Amino acid sequence: MTPRSVYVHVPFCAHRCGYCDFTLVAGRDDLVPRYLAAMRSEFSSVERPVPVDTIFLGGGTPTQLPPEGLRQLVGDLVERFPPEPGCEFSVEANPADVDGTMAATLAELGVNRVSLGAQSFDADSLQVLERDHSPSDVRVTVERLRTAGIENVSVDLIFGVPGQSLDAWRATLDAAVALEPTHVSTYGLTFEKGTAFWTRREKGQLTACDDGVEATMYELAMDRLPVAGFEQYEISNFAKPGQRCRHNVVYWQGRSFHAFGPGAARYLDGRREVNHRSVTTWLTRVERGETGIADREELDPESQARERLAIGLRLVEGIDLATFREETGHDPRSLFGPALEQHRSSDLLEETNGHLRLTRRGRLLADTVVADCL
Template sequence: MTDIGLYVHVPFCPRKCGYCDFYSITPSDSLVRDYIDAVLTELDAALADNRLHVETIFVGGGTPSFLPESSLARLMGRLAHISRTHHPIEFSVEANPASLTGDKAVLLRQAGVTRISMGAQSFVGAELQMLDRLHGPDDIAAGVELVRRVGFEHLNLDLIFGIPGQTLRTWSQSLDAAVDLGPDHVACYGLTYEPGTPLTLRRDSGQITPLDEDLETEMYLQAIDRLAASGFQQYEISNFARPGGQCRHNLRYWRGQPGIGVGPAAAGYLDGCRWRNVVSVADYVGRIRSGQATAVDVERLDPLGRAGEAAMLRLRMTDGIRCEEFQALTGYDPRALFADAIENHIRTGLLTVDHNQIALTRKGLPLADAVVRDFLKPTGP
């Protein structure tokens, strides 16, 4: 029996946020129905192998809570059956404060959902407007109260720092407001300017000014300290949890464990093979209807490639690379395989190494992307 994480991508939003480069569209009613039909078909095919055991379920997007209630009920009905059959240890759904109604929340809870991940992003109205979010600060508190009333076991709040116009004071305000609402998980992401997004176009045309990198670093370190003081343990670059609140689905991903992705643009990894589904909803639906494969980007990594990817993912976690575990998994001693990168980043104070662990330092955490790139493509011991 192989444990897997099951991810379902819902690619629909009421409108696209200016910073977002995830695949999402504003659909017609008929396209939503066609999408649900196709996803249910792909789910049945993906789980037809009775050697697979679903350990975690994560429904992301897009905005899953934006689905019309009838469509959400169809999707959750099938996932509820999977949940009753496989007994996953976690069942997460992403939600937006503006679209999570009481009826939808009850529907999710009755389907077996245990964890809501809510895209708060900021508790400052002007910052939410800068991000093109549809909700206001008061909607976040109302959404959290609804989650509590319906009885979900776990709640995550997403926050973004580095928003144009944001200050240390307003960032501190958002951190305090999030902590005061009592979630057991908080994720803090630095704003990124992805190619082709409206926010990037506004930056490039001089309409907005990005924050200074030193200020962003100060905001990130402020989040680490503020959340630690409130009982949250940082377990990944951007993720903080109270005891028992870690996202088990994402932990599977960072540990390089098998997972299946269902829906347009969803990715999976199983038996050493990695793939991503076709992006377009119309193309996805057409392929499902005609019995064609939905995967278009298929890759089987060689041993060195798998080792590099495993190192990159593990360095994102505060536990870092456990050397004995890594060698048992990949066949390589990471201290030898990545000797040059380790030496370089120890010298600059970004890595710490002991007899069985390679991990980012506090100084290295804000520069993690630059560090992990040096581990992604090892040249061999």
């Protein structure tokens, strides 16, 4: 099926937060002109315009670009990927960057959904996470976006922050709900090798949240957000009715999508490709007229089916068994093999209404379950 979604990676941040291992450069806005020129080249590798239903600018921090840089990037993007009527156009934003001009620029460019990196409404947790904004910046930013005409605002939150209490997490959830966003994403903090947090934990300078407390925090989100009208539709994502992130649903349904920029991963016709994660390597290669792709993998039909199963189980509704069989030629149950019964009897997987899905308990142990179908 022709891909109708496009992801664009914007690798600029003012500084690198200690827990972050995303592809980015911090404090290197001098690279913006080279990045914009390289993006224009990479977009032009697509021969003819591809109309799209979803656009997602992620990062890094897209709102770290100056308004004229954002205009140039989006102008070049939509020339190759014209948005269809009703296109969902999402941009990730840092509350520290969205002044009135940025909010107006986003609206002028057709952005109709902003995913805001709030992370916490607790000043202590924000400080531990090395964020450069305060809880009140988040509130002001949401107001600015609404004033500019962007009503569809998602709020990202992190739980399991060192030193964060269950009460502080509960208060953060309540503060997020009080802002009346359309969507909330909740992520448990992870310590990735190579990050400053990893090193600090190794040196005993930072203590990870207890696993049991972290699980309770996740359960608190699963209990509290639905009471406030948010439906959990994916392991980490909750939406008001009709406000699921359509772009991310494309990923979770195992559909094809285009992607551009350093570190960007795309999936086209059963082929996975990942661009160079080093921003400067990617830049230099594209500037020389070479490919920015670092890795390419052709998946055979069974591997495609296994990946689709693993990703699809992230959705709370799970996998539609009949559609899956029809589209992949494989039965999800046989892809799991003997582990299926084991996960069923351990109350981690269930089959209801023709769908195979994680139970609530299974959502807490999703990585373990999913590893058995790959």
